[in-house]
Amino acid sequence: DLQIVAADVRSLGESPSGPYDGVFHAAGVLRDGLARSLMPDRVDAVLGPKVGGTHALADLVSEGEHPAFVVLFSSIAAVRANLGQSAYAAANGYLDGYAARRRAEGLPWYSLGWGLWTVGMGEAVAPRAAAHGVAALTEDDGIGLLRTALGRPPAHYVLSAATAKDASMTAVTPDAGLWPSLTLAVGKVLHLDSVSAEDDLLELGLDSMMAVELAASLAADGLDVDPMVFFEHTRVGTLLTHLESLPRAASQAPAPPAPAPREPSYAAPVAPVAPAA
Ligand SMILES: NC(=O)c1ccc[n+]([C@@H]2O[C@H](COP(=O)([O-])OP(=O)(O)OC[C@H]3O[C@@H](n4cnc5c(N)ncnc54)[C@H](OP(=O)(O)O)[C@@H]3O)[C@@H](O)[C@H]2O)c1
CATH class of the missing domain: 1.10.1200.10 (ACP-like)
Known part of the structure; x- marks a missing residue:
């Protein structure tokens, strides 16, 4: 049964009760702008659905049986943002850090750092990016990568058009190992x-x-x-x-990563931002 409910992801009080088989968090707002135009309301607009939404979802699934997976739609911008994307990079970096913390608690949280798609918020940008030789993910590419990632252990995966060509999906950023x-x-x-x-x-x-x-x-x-x-x-x-x-x-062999702090916090580390290629 499919039930569609319109709600603000930051406040999910009216949502249908669980248990949930799996959860995807794909809400996002883009408000690119240079630092001098970063007024609090613009930053809040970007951080709200990502950071607030993630915490609301975490609360929602904290009761009863945990879903088989929670997938946070993050962005490659968290590790490699374009000019003007500091708020967006911070919001997505938060998602990556938060999912890593939940994994450290043994919970199946993924963060997927998507590269550009040809649809959604990427639609307006993809043609210009293509003119500069940067390919975007088609819907089929993206869904294929999503299926592949979900078949792998929970981690932070960076998934772009370059990854889609690579059948072995090597472009991942695991939290541990080497x-x-x-x-x-x-x-x-x-x-x-x-x-x-x-x-x-x-x-x-x-x-x-x-x-x-x-x-x-x-x-x-x-x-x-x-x-x-x-x-x-x-x-x-x-x-x-x-x-x-x-x-x-x-x-x-390298030591395992240090255990994560117990309580989530808005001050969690934000992934460093590098200039776009
Ligand atoms: N498309 C890309 O190229 C790309 C690349 C990297 C990462 N991503 C990430 O992938 C996710 C999906 O992106 P998309 O391309 O599908 O974006 P999109 O077409 O702009 O859709 C974003 C959706 O989020 C919803 N939303 C925003 N704030 C919300 C809130 N507070 N509560 C509930 N819903 C809210 C919007 O609803 P309304 O329309 O009602 O406002 C909209 O339906 C986003 O998290 C984005 O950051 C996308």
């Missing part, structure tokens, strides 16, 4: 504030000396890597998948 040390090393060697799975090492200026430095840095994690590997797997997400398939000295 991701923290790889991004730390790449950021340090290439002098970047933030690194996303979509980044391409060659486009970021990797040279052979830097590749040697990267290999040395990963050696600290027990990985014996030939520096050539960074020229063979240039996308960070693809590189991560490759590195995680390599044998590693068990005693030097």
